[in-house]
Amino acid sequence: MKPRLTRSTGRVPIRREVRDLQKNFPDQWNVYILGLRSFQMADQTDPVSFYQITGIHGRPYIPWQKAEGIPGKKSGYCPHSNTMFLSWHRAYLALYEQELYKHIQRVSLQFPAFLRGRYTSAADEFRIPYWDWALGDKGGSVPEAFTTPTAKVIGFNGQEQIISNPLHHYEFHPLVPGDFTEEWASINSTVRWPDSNHADCTSQQWKFIKNFNDQRRSFQDQVSQGFAVAEDMNSFSMHHLELVHGNVHYAIGGTPPDNPWQGHMWPLEYSAFEPLFMLHHCNVDRLFALWQGVNPDKYVEPRSVFSSGTYTIADNTVVDADTPLLPFWNTTTTFWTSNAVKDTTVLGYAYPETMSWMFDSKDAYRASVNASISQLYSSSSRARLSEMGAEGGDLKHLNADGSFTDWSINVEASLIDMPTTFTVRFSLVGMFSSDPVSSIGAWTHLMPSDHTMDRSTAKRDSTLDPRLKGTISLTATLLDDIAARKLESLDEGIVVPYLKSKLTWKVYAGNGMLIPHGRLQSLTVQVISRRVHIPTDPKLRMEYSDISTPHLEITSNKGGEVKA
Known part of the structure; x- marks a missing residue:
C-alpha cells in the first residue's frame, strides 16, 4: 500500500460521503461503479481479486500472500473486541482501496478519446466513499443506490447503459467448495434480510430500510456518547464505536429474531463480501479520524486480547501500537502497524473534515474538527431541546x-x-x-x-x-x-x-x-x-x-x- 497524490493538487485525495460523490462528482461516481463491477468480476483465484481481499476478514480461513497464521487455527485475520480493531480496519480499507483504484484506472482508459481525459482525471482523484449512517434523522434513509439491482452509467461507447449494480450484491463466480459452510456454501450472491436460507433466496431490501430507519437516531446517539464521554482511544473504540458498528451490521444483514434467516453482513466470517461492508467501515474509519483530530495525544494503548485472538494473534496476547497488522505487508519482510497507519495521509487519503493542511495551526485544526463533531454528531436531543x-x-x-x-x-x-x-x-x-x-x-x-x-x-x-x-x-x-x-x-x-x-x-x-x-x-x-x-x-x-x-x-x- 503506497500513498498516492493527485496530479492536479499534489495533495492526497478526499474520501467522500457516498451521496455527495454520486450527486456532486458524477464522473468519479461513474468510474467507481464501473471499476467496482470490474473488481468484483476479477478471477477469484487472483490474490488481489475482490473475492480474496474480502476473504481476508473471515472465511475461507486461509493465508493471504503468505502471511501465515497460527498452525491449525480456524479464524479470520480480523480483530474484534480488540484494541487494534480500528487500526486493522484502516489498513484493510487501504488495501481494498489500492486494488479498486487499479481497476478504476483501467476502466477510465477504455473510454473513447473525446471522453478519456475527463474520466482519467476523475479516476486520479478517486478514493473510496463512506456511508455516514450516524447522522440520525437529518441523514435520511438508506441511499437508493444501495437497494436497486441495476445501475445507470455512461458506458465505454460514451452512451448511457444499464449494468448490474455492484453496490446491491456480489455474485460468487463460482462458490468454491470448502471455502464456506452451511447455507453459505450454496447461496450464489450476497443477500440482505433473505426470504429463506436456500440457494435461490432473495433479499428483502425493505426490511433493511425499515430497520435502519428505526435505528438511525440510536446510531447517532451512540456515536455522540462515544465522542462525549470516552476517556481514551481504547474505550472509544471498544465500548462505543465497535458497539454501534455491530448494530449497523445487523441493520444491513438481518438475523433472527427479526428475520428467520441471516444475511451475509451479520456473521463476521462472511460480512466483508457484502458490498456495503467497505462503505460502512470507511465511515467507522472516518469517525476514528475525527476522534484523532480532537485527541491528538491519545492513541492505541497496550491491552490483552483476552479470548478474542485471531488467525495470527494467540488468545491472551498483549498488543500495542507496534503490533504487526497482518496480513498487510509494508515491505517485503514487514507489516504495517497501528503507529504506521496513525496518519491517514501516509495511506494516501483524508476526509472532508480532516484536511489539516488547510489550517495555520494545530489548534485551529482541532477547533474545526470539534465544530464538525458538534454539528454532525451531537445527541439527537440537542436539536429537540434547543432549536426546534x-x-x-x-x-x-x-x-x-x-x-x-x-x-x-x-x-x-x-x-x-x-x-x-x-x-x-x-x-x-x-x-x-x-x-x-x-x-x-x-x-x-x-x-x-x-x-x-x-x-x-x-x-x-x-x-x-x-x-x-x-x-x-x-x-x-x-x-x-x-x-x-x-x-x-x-x-x-x-x-x-x-x-x-x-x-x-x-x-x-x-x-x-x-x-x-x-x-x-x-x-x-x-x-x-x-x-x-x-x-x-x-x-x-x-x-x-x-x-x-x-x-x-x-x-x-x-x-x-x-x-x-
Whole structure:
C-alpha cells in the first residue's frame, strides 16, 4: 500500500460521503461503479481479486500472500473486541482501496478519446466513499443506490447503459467448495434480510430500510456518547464505536429474531463480501479520524486480547501500537502497524473534515474538527431541546437554563457466561400487554460465529476474562414519551419511577435464540443520569458533567446483577 497524490493538487485525495460523490462528482461516481463491477468480476483465484481481499476478514480461513497464521487455527485475520480493531480496519480499507483504484484506472482508459481525459482525471482523484449512517434523522434513509439491482452509467461507447449494480450484491463466480459452510456454501450472491436460507433466496431490501430507519437516531446517539464521554482511544473504540458498528451490521444483514434467516453482513466470517461492508467501515474509519483530530495525544494503548485472538494473534496476547497488522505487508519482510497507519495521509487519503493542511495551526485544526463533531454528531436531543419542537408539543422548555438531565444505560458483561456474539435489546413496555413497546436501542457484541474460548481457564483466572462494556442513550426515547404526554419531564423524581416500571431488556445469541436472564449472572445493567449543558453556538460541543448519578433501584431484580 503506497500513498498516492493527485496530479492536479499534489495533495492526497478526499474520501467522500457516498451521496455527495454520486450527486456532486458524477464522473468519479461513474468510474467507481464501473471499476467496482470490474473488481468484483476479477478471477477469484487472483490474490488481489475482490473475492480474496474480502476473504481476508473471515472465511475461507486461509493465508493471504503468505502471511501465515497460527498452525491449525480456524479464524479470520480480523480483530474484534480488540484494541487494534480500528487500526486493522484502516489498513484493510487501504488495501481494498489500492486494488479498486487499479481497476478504476483501467476502466477510465477504455473510454473513447473525446471522453478519456475527463474520466482519467476523475479516476486520479478517486478514493473510496463512506456511508455516514450516524447522522440520525437529518441523514435520511438508506441511499437508493444501495437497494436497486441495476445501475445507470455512461458506458465505454460514451452512451448511457444499464449494468448490474455492484453496490446491491456480489455474485460468487463460482462458490468454491470448502471455502464456506452451511447455507453459505450454496447461496450464489450476497443477500440482505433473505426470504429463506436456500440457494435461490432473495433479499428483502425493505426490511433493511425499515430497520435502519428505526435505528438511525440510536446510531447517532451512540456515536455522540462515544465522542462525549470516552476517556481514551481504547474505550472509544471498544465500548462505543465497535458497539454501534455491530448494530449497523445487523441493520444491513438481518438475523433472527427479526428475520428467520441471516444475511451475509451479520456473521463476521462472511460480512466483508457484502458490498456495503467497505462503505460502512470507511465511515467507522472516518469517525476514528475525527476522534484523532480532537485527541491528538491519545492513541492505541497496550491491552490483552483476552479470548478474542485471531488467525495470527494467540488468545491472551498483549498488543500495542507496534503490533504487526497482518496480513498487510509494508515491505517485503514487514507489516504495517497501528503507529504506521496513525496518519491517514501516509495511506494516501483524508476526509472532508480532516484536511489539516488547510489550517495555520494545530489548534485551529482541532477547533474545526470539534465544530464538525458538534454539528454532525451531537445527541439527537440537542436539536429537540434547543432549536426546534417535536411531534406532540414543544420541548424547548426542558432546556430553560441551557442544560438538561441526560439519561443512559451502562451495561457490562463477562464473556464467561455470554455467547461470543450477542445482542441486548432495551425497550419500554406499556402498562398492559397489548400496549406498544418502545424500542430504546441495542448493545451488540459481534464475533465470528465459530469463535471459541476456554471458559474453564477463564473461570480459574479472572485476568483472562475482560468485562465487555457498552452505553445506550435513553434520553431520546424519554423525549418521545414527553412529547406524547406519557411523561412529564426529565427530572429524576419523574423518570426514576417511570423507568422502574417500564424499562426491560432481552438478550439474544447470535443465532437469535432468546437467553433467559437466569443464565446471565455476569450481566450488569445500570441507569445513570448527568447534567448536560447545550452551548448556544452550534459549533461548540455539548458539555457533560463529570458527575454521574446511578439509579440502582430502576434495574434491581430485573435479571442479572445490579452494579453497585
